[in-house]
Amino acid sequence: xxxxxxxxLCSGHGNCLFAAPEVFDLDPATDIAxxxxxxxSEADESAVREAVADCPANAIQADDS
Amino acid sequence: xxxxxxxxxxxxxxxRDRVIVADAEVGLPYDKPPLSKQFLHPDTPVRSLTxxxxxxxxxxxxxxxxxxxxxxxxxxxxxxxxxxxxxDKLVIASGSTARTLPALADPCLPAGNIRTAASAAAxxxxxxxxxxxxxxxxxxxxxxxxxxARSRGTVVHLIEAEPRLLARGVPAEAAxxxxxxxxxxxxxxxxxxxxTTAAGTADGRARLSLSxxxxxDCDYILVAVGAVPxxxxxxxxxxxxxxxxxxxxxxxxxxxxxxxxxxxDCAEWQNPRYGSRMHLEHWTSAGEQAAFVGRRIAGEAxxxxxxxPYVWSDQYQHTIQIAGVPGTAxxxxxxxxxATAVVHHHGNxxxxxxxxxxxxxxLAIRRRLLRDSIxxxxxxxxxxxxx
Numbered sequence: 366x367x368x369x370x371x372x373x374l375c376s377g378h379g380n381c382l383f384a385a386p387e388v389f390d391l392d393p394a395t396d397i398a399x400x401x402x403x404x405x406s407e408a409d410e411s412a413v414r415e416a417v418a419d420c421p422a423n424a425i426q427a428d429d430s
Numbered sequence: 431x432x433x434x435x436x437x438x439x440x441x442x443x444x445x446r447d448r449v450i451v452a453d454a455e456v457g458l459p460y461d462k463p464p465l466s467k468q469f470l471h472p473d474t475p476v477r478s479l480t481x482x483x484x485x486x487x488x489x490x491x492x493x494x495x496x497x498x499x500x501x502x503x504x505x506x507x508x509x510x511x512x513x514x515x516x517x518d519k520l521v522i523a524s525g526s527t528a529r530t531l532p533a534l535a536d537p538c539l540p541a542g543n544i545r546t547a548a549s550a551a552a553x554x555x556x557x558x559x560x561x562x563x564x565x566x567x568x569x570x571x572x573x574x575x576x577x578x579a580r581s582r583g584t585v586v587h588l589i590e591a592e593p594r595l596l597a598r599g600v601p602a603e604a605a606x607x608x609x610x611x612x613x614x615x616x617x618x619x620x621x622x623x624x625x626t627t628a629a630g631t632a633d634g635r636a637r638l639s640l641s642x643x644x645x646x647d648c649d650y651i652l653v654a655v656g657a658v659p660x661x662x663x664x665x666x667x668x669x670x671x672x673x674x675x676x677x678x679x680x681x682x683x684x685x686x687x688x689x690x691x692x693x694x695d696c697a698e699w700q701n702p703r704y705g706s707r708m709h710l711e712h713w714t715s716a717g718e719q720a721a722f723v724g725r726r727i728a729g730e731a732x733x734x735x736x737x738x739p740y741v742w743s744d745q746y747q748h749t750i751q752i753a754g755v756p757g758t759a760x761x762x763x764x765x766x767x768x769a770t771a772v773v774h775h776h777g778n779x780x781x782x783x784x785x786x787x788x789x790x791x792x793l794a795i796r797r798r799l800l801r802d803s804i805x806x807x808x809x810x811x812x813x814x815x816x817x
Binding site: 376377378379380382383391393396411414415418419421423 | 435438442461463477713714717718721740742744749751789790792793796797800
């Protein structure tokens, strides 16, 4: 799975941290989300899908590859 | 939104039977929050929540333009205008419709609400330089529309019957900061004021008379005075509805009839996080509820749906966020400029927080509210340390 965050769209809600705490965190300096890892387990992938749907700013893209 | 979310959650959780999403609106399902914000700018498309390809991939049958007319909970059928659909499990996500005001009910008035893209398009075409918009209702929807209309150069009057903005669910301290923001951006606020009469004029505009004696000529009236659950179609069924028309659900979002669930604006359920009955009209909780029910039907989830409410609103360049529930008292931590945190508490127990332009503070407190109980001292210390 390839996951990208559009940092222009990210508004710092942090919904992704609650949906997928292993994958996402927020940079305290900018309040913008970043990826904590680039290799994802099956559990991560399902949590990432939840995070994509949960993002109020529509800032996360996840493509199965 | 909730319907699509539930369908995808069912498939992710391994549900193999047929899934049908029936939508009263036409076209692909789209996201509602942008309707009072970006969508009010010219030539902005709706933000689709899914694609035809994704629905086909997930083997979800999408039926646009299918308005549910009646439910037979015993025969397990839903009647639509041109068909009757049988089901084993049903998820009711029929949302809510805009509340109306008797003084503004005349269909000849240039007036409307923002519940769908079509209704939002009507206001979009009526705002801009040299236009006058009257917003009736000082809730989040009305304030967001006022903000977008101002950014397009519209003259904006906002009329609120209560003596302050956001009288439902937002601390007075935060509402006062927002009132200053709107005043500073040129919105004329008419608080503690009601519309007494409204009449259409020959040139397609309208003239309003307010309870304080003011008269306003305008191009469009946005009626944003709240919503009522869209459950009239369920009144002939055996489902239990609450006095104000929500579908009555248990802690697992199941209705009074097994195998029939309700989520989002139309549902009232027992929120196990608080041990009390709630209905939430929020994007984030509707999505969480829909995903929960999808997983539950697929056999995966816990029996109870605990939710920490979360709401946000974007106005001008400002962001307002609320997590948790109101308390019996509020303590305000002012910061520089508009940045504000208002902690909701009951004695020393923190129940929630409202912030303006303080996303890091919001996130820190929201994380802690989700994990454990917080004392007022420690919440105020967190707010002060992040600043």
